[in-house]
Amino acid sequence: MEEKIGKILAVDDNEDILFALKLLLRPHVEVIEILPGPERIPEMMEKQDWDVILLDMNFTKDAISGQEGFDALAQILEIDPNAVVVFITAYGDAEKAVRAIKMGATDFILKPWQNEKILATINSAISLHRTKIQAEKLRLRQQEISAVLDQPYTDFIGQSPEMYEVFNTIKKVAATDANVLILGENGTGKELVARALYRNSLRKDEVFISVDLGSIPDTLFESELFGHEKGAFTDAHKMKQGRFEIASSGTLFLDEIGNLTYPLQSKLLTVLERREITRVGSTKPIPIDVRLICATNNNIHQNVAEGIFRQDLLYRINTVEIHLPALRDRTGDIPLLADHFLKIYSRKYRKPIRNIQSSAIKKLNQYSWPGNVRELQHAIERAVIMCEGSSLGPDDFMLSSPVRSSGGLELDSYNLEDIEKTVIEKVLKTNQGNVTQAATQLGLTRTSLYRRMEKHGL
Template sequence: MDVTDIRSGKILVIDDDEDVLRAARLLLKRHMSLVHTEKEPKRLASLMEKEKYDVILLDMNFARDVSSGQEGFDWLDRILEIDSAAVVILITAYGDVEMAVQAIKAGAFDFVQKPWQNEKLLATISAGMKLRWSQVKVESLKSREKQLYADLDQKFQDFIGDSAAMHQVFSTIRKVAKTDANVLILGENGTGKELVAREIHRQSSRSDEAFISVDMGAIPETLFESELFGHLRGAFTDARENRAGRFEMASGGTLFLDEIGNLHLPLQAKLLAALQNRMVTRVGSNTPMPIDIRLICATNMQIHEMVGENRFRQDLLYRINTVEIELPPLREHTEDIHLLVSHFLDIYCRKYKKATKRIQASTLKRLEKYNWPGNVRELRHAVERAVIMSDSDTLGPEDFFLPDSKTTRDGVALDTYNLGEVEEKVIRAVLIKHQGNVSHAAKELGLTRTSLYRRMQKHGL
């Protein structure tokens, strides 16, 4: 057999027979980097504290209990108390199938009889070491994955507010996070929908598992199934390797489907089937795979109105909105602006290594009067720019490039001449004016409903 894969391994052999220990030492030292032999099992704990062994060979029958193997089972329990992932191979002169089964059920990796066959013993040790190394690799990958998720999650730690509206949101999050109920988050762009989704995940029983975010508006229709359900190698032209979909990646954790209102009807049916069956089938496969996810969806569109207009499936809406959380636009809780500005100032002064800055009362009043069509995201960017550009320790009105009240009408801030941005702001303002009624908004804008929907989709409204 090829034993080169165990040369870097470390093994501990425990047996009260000196001849057995000598034979093990002579055999194993030629194949492994470290071989410790020990006659007294009471030294197990101190030996395991000093060294991390890949495999432990443990005699089942010590002098106190020559034939039943019970003492070996007792020491096996002690080893697994110290290291639950320890790979233990039990050895005995009185082996039988029943004892082997009991040993494996008790947590042993395998079972060998003495006198052993050298090749068989080496093969068993090699298999045990591969298991140990795979366990170590998995733990390392889990630690790295957890750190990566923590790093990604760091930029979503700004979900704060002290207004009554935000306290209501916080209360709902606390209640729903403890369950696995599906959640639909509604709100304009920039109100913090992903922040809410991540906060629900952080407070849930799934917080140690993956949080997978998918922008549904960014996935081409032709790649929908591949992205969400995965694919097998060769399933289509560019499928060069097997790939897990987002549902598989999120299994055990939380799947966040952002901008779900942008999903076309045929794709809605496929999504509904996966949610109802809690199974997905990779493209190119005929084998369904079970999934275990907590689903959170979000949209900035008037999704209930879309159901009435047959643009969103009602059965899918029922499936995704067990609980709805509606986020207020910043203009409806301006009392939180001071708190948010202070928070963002602290973040960006540290990020750009600037002296601590404060904000003038007159500046704060101006910020509170502004309409904030981009909501908290726009406020955050405004503070960041002010921190970068200002040389003063106190930020004044001139440090914030906001449109003057004379240049606004019905909440439309014409601080740019870019036609695309102007169109988006005008459409948004008219929709707000008519409380989301698309028919009335289209009439005021001089558009057909179809044309307005097309522009709304273009701008993600």
Template structure:
């Protein structure tokens, strides 16, 4: 009895819409239900339904079966039930009906209504019916969110990650920062070259955070066109544009209560930066084609290989957005800055790919390891990983005795003091050589270098190779 009293007496943060042509019924119902729910809207004209549904996301809709005097065939109720479900396929509709219309109500339930209540009703029966419907609505929303999350996570499943490998001072500093920031909800900005493991840092923060039991959602902003930005991040409603065949939650919404990782944030244009900033400030989002505001609550982690602070000075990145996303800043060191970790990384990847391709456990000659430590690794750990995978596949013996088996070309060591040469010059020369080997095929070259096509195009543009 105590549980029932608590359930019935606590104010429910729910929105209820009642549509009936009888003003007395509407006013009586509102007077009772407004004590129980955060919003109760009444309407006598069913033609207002589309406008009301566009303005609010109702948890429960109570719909009368007949609106014209002398008409009791329920056709109006069927019509407006279809209209409601067309606008919001997940709507929860309870029919209001008289005793003689029970058969019509049962038929309507087969067409999408979830329950019916007879007039005149008892208040506690009405309340119990609405509370059950609210629970159903919440369950439907959760199922839809889980379905969307599952689809997104299925896309990510082919991108496995492992814990950090390395004992260098540079990587230990990263560990310390992760430990300090993980338990907070502070926004984190991760800076570093391509292939250094920025997403790995983001996932490590999520795994150690209070949101670990919720979703970690990744968005590669470098791969999303401006035209798709709003649909992908904000979501859309059915009919919002030509290919919008059903309602779709955006990444902001899916990530709610979890962590949202925005990769390549430096690639956003200024107009899109402004839209992102608005969402981060208001913590609400509207799906494309809808004016309903959906509250969101996620932990934000961003990453980029671009110099955002310089871009702010050059008016290419909004300063207020930078302040918003970098409460804590973590810089991932390049592989050149942690060359002592290369032997550990080589061993780790050799074990992984030997198991994957069912090869005998392989080793690398110490002289080769020394050469690889002197190599520049422009693609960083991602390049190293692909190099080891290729070597495991191609090497015939159990010992890798040539650095060229890993790199594919004679290893050019990092410039010494006797050879004045900038890192940019080395990078340009290496990209030129790689493009030449792949006969100008950018996709194959990017794959060989362990980076995305977008990242390679950006570096080619930087060095005047386009």
């Protein structure tokens, strides 16, 4: 037995037409409802989600111009922009039917019709509507996911002067189309910065495509970024759009751009200069319009000086540079970040852990964090999983090295006065200028620290 698919609403002022449609479609569709005029269309659309609306072009009030049909079409599409409307019209109204297509109708059926043809048209219209619904569901799901992932500063928090500078740069640059280069060590949050730029940009309603260039072999670079035609190479069984083409009108994030080989840098530069790509196996250029954000953990300016990275490509991608500080250079943010991750993982693993003990925070502050914020996040997650109490203590954190080596100090001399000044400057910076915290860390009273600051002109 043939499966019945589709819910159809037929609107026509001719009772014979309605009867014929109902008789023809009843064996093939789930629901077929009829209306003698367009007046009750809004009411029927409120009650049911119709796969196809069959709409007469001319009604008794105006049996010539088709204006009632056009008005009804406009009303339907205003209620539901994804509605699929198929006009029913006489041979002499073919010109009006073309106008209806331009206004948003999906197709038209000429009277008198052939049963096979009208069934084929309606089946195609049902498939179109269900595809539209599925696409809308996917779009809404993508928006929901993006709303979580792309909140301006999700997991990207800090109160240090270095982070305020990053936040301020994002605010200034986000709404422009300027190409941005994000520099920072692994784990500092380069993709979070890219997403914050995207979320606050004029392209926030378009796609955000992230590409890890370090994971793409050189042989697949062009195919992945620019796409390929069917048969372009052995495994090219069908046409594939590249990341640039998919990201057109949106934002393209190229992570680890510093890992590109020199020949691939040249190909990328050509695309950025011409603002067009050519799929592998094709000779037809395709225009692209992307907002480009790149990131690397390399010292890219040194790479340029050494001839490893093209200077002209650097100038194309670094209209604005954002430098992310290492976590060891903003240790004042560690308690804030640790508390943030504690809340996330306590909830995730259903652990009644209320806080992190001050002695544990001290241990975290003394660690060098070579993996930066990502390593801190994983350390908190692991501690939450293993903890059996209501707070995290020092023993809950299994860190690879116990303390930071000399605080990252670079000494120009071994003069004790110079060393004292350097240490005080470093501790004040670490504590974001908080003299009380700095004095405690140095083992001094506030008064003693103020005297030493005055002595060194700090």
